[in-house]
Amino acid sequence: MTGYIIDDSVLVAGLTGAGKEHHHRELSRLLHGAIDGGPALDAPALCLTTAAEVRPAIVGHVADLVAAAPPGAIDICGLSRTGFLDALRAFHPGLSWPAIHAAVHALATGLPVLTTEPERYVRLGINSLRL
Amino acid sequence: MAGDRAHAHSLVDALLGEPDAAADRTVEVLNAHAATLAWVRDTTGAYPAPPNVAQALDTVAERLRTGDDRRDPVPVLGQAAVDALAAHRMTDAA
Numbered sequence: 030m031t032g033y034i035i036d037d038s039v040l041v042a043g044l045t046g047a048g049k050e051h052h053h054r055e056l057s058r059l060l061h062g063a064i065d066g067g068p069a070l071d072a073p074a075l076c077l078t079t080a081a082e083v084r085p086a087i088v089g090h091v092a093d094l095v096a097a098a099p100p101g102a103i104d105i106c107g108l109s110r111t112g113f114l115d116a117l118r119a120f121h122p123g124l125s126w127p128a129i130h131a132a133v134h135a136l137a138t139g140l141p142v143l144t145t146e147p148e149r150y151v152r153l154g155i156n157s158l159r160l
Numbered sequence: 161m162a163g164d165r166a167h168a169h170s171l172v173d174a175l176l177g178e179p180d181a182a183a184d185r186t187v188e189v190l191n192a193h194a195a196t197l198a199w200v201r202d203t204t205g206a207y208p209a210p211p212n213v214a215q216a217l218d219t220v221a222e223r224l225r226t227g228d229d230r231r232d233p234v235p236v237l238g239q240a241a242v243d244a245l246a247a248h249r250m251t252d253a254a
Contacts, residue, residue: 031191044175055190058187062191068191093171098164099165139198139207141197
């Protein structure tokens with residue numbers, strides 16, 4: 030299984046004016062690929078919420094994409110209490126909630142986190158890739 | 161379903177614009193990198209990839225992304241993973 034967990038930094042860079050043009054184009058290619066059966070994209074709900082603080086319309090845009098794409102191609106995932114969540118909170122108390130949510134989902138699925146800020150995830154025991 | 165897919169593509173284009181050749185290359189390398197990490201995960205039965213293996217893949221992927229290396233990223237990253245994993249196992253065994 031391949032795919033990506035897209036964190037709030039990618040959502041902000043790709044879907045708001047705060048990002049660079051290449052971020053928009055790269056996220057566009059990733060979304061087109063997911064729709065066509067390529068690697069799936071999972072957006073943790075807390076990452077989406079944080080990105081929506083920059084541009085509220087992001088929530089509607091991502092929901093439109095989830096609804097139009099084939100099932101499982103683009104998902105919004107929820108947060109549940111698990112051992113991963115407890116461990117990350119205990120050992121990384123300064124970590125932001127969006128980063129925790131992305132990391133918990135990475136640990137649960139074995140997928141890499143796609144981010145513009147890979148330094149966030151150093152020493153968390155996950156794989157991250159830079160957009 | 162085909163109509164849904166076309167609608168989804170049009171939503172992406174309206175929201176983000178169409179990708180270009182540079183984005184195509186970046187995502188080609190990203191997808192190969194992700195697939196290679198998945199191979200390491202499935203081969204070792206562990207997540208994440210060992211740090212030295214992940215670091216080796218990051219280095220190779222960066223050269224592929226910047227254009228310093230224009231080869232097909234799938235075999236290049238695949239071979240890098242095989243080599244890095246072999247080195248990792250030799251280090252572990254020593």
